[in-house]
Amino acid sequence: MDNTNGSTKRLDQRIDSLSDEIKCIASRIDAEMKLRSEHAGQLGIAEAKRIDAIRSVDITAVAIANDRAVASAVVLAAQVASSAETLRTLVAQTAQTVAGQLATLSSSINDRISALEKTQYTTSGKDTGSASVWGYIVAGVMTVIAVGSFLLPHLR
16 A cells, blocks of 8 residues: 555655646746736837827828918919909900990991981982882783783683
8 A cells, every 4th residue: 555655645746746837837828928918008009109190290291281272272362363353454445445446436337327328318319210110010010910820720
C-alpha cells in the first residue's frame, strides 16, 4: 500500500504542479487580454480623435468655400446690377433714336401720300368719264353672254 500511497502522492503533486502551471498560464492570458483591451481602447480613442480632426478640417474647408461663394455672389450681383443699368440706358437711347427716325419717316410718307392724293384728285376728273362708261358696257355684255351660255343648254 505504500507504493499506492507514494504514487498517489506523486500524482497529487503532479496535479498540483499542473494546476499551478494552468493558473500561471491563465494569469498570463488574463494579463495579455487586459493589455489588449487597454490597447484597443487607446486605439479607439486615437481613431476618434483622428476622425474628429478630419471632420474639423472638413468643416473649416466648407466654411472657407462658403465665404468665397458669398464673396463671388456679391461681386456677381454688383456686375448684374451694373449690366442691367447699362442695358436700360442703351434701350432708352435706342428707343429715342428710333422714335425720332420713325417720326421723320412717317412725316415724309404722309407728305408723299398727300401729294399723290392731290395729283389723283386733279387728274381723275379729266380722263376717267368715258373710260368708265365703256368698262360698264363691256361688263354688261359679258354678263349677258355668261347667263346665256349657262341657261341655253338647260332650256333645250
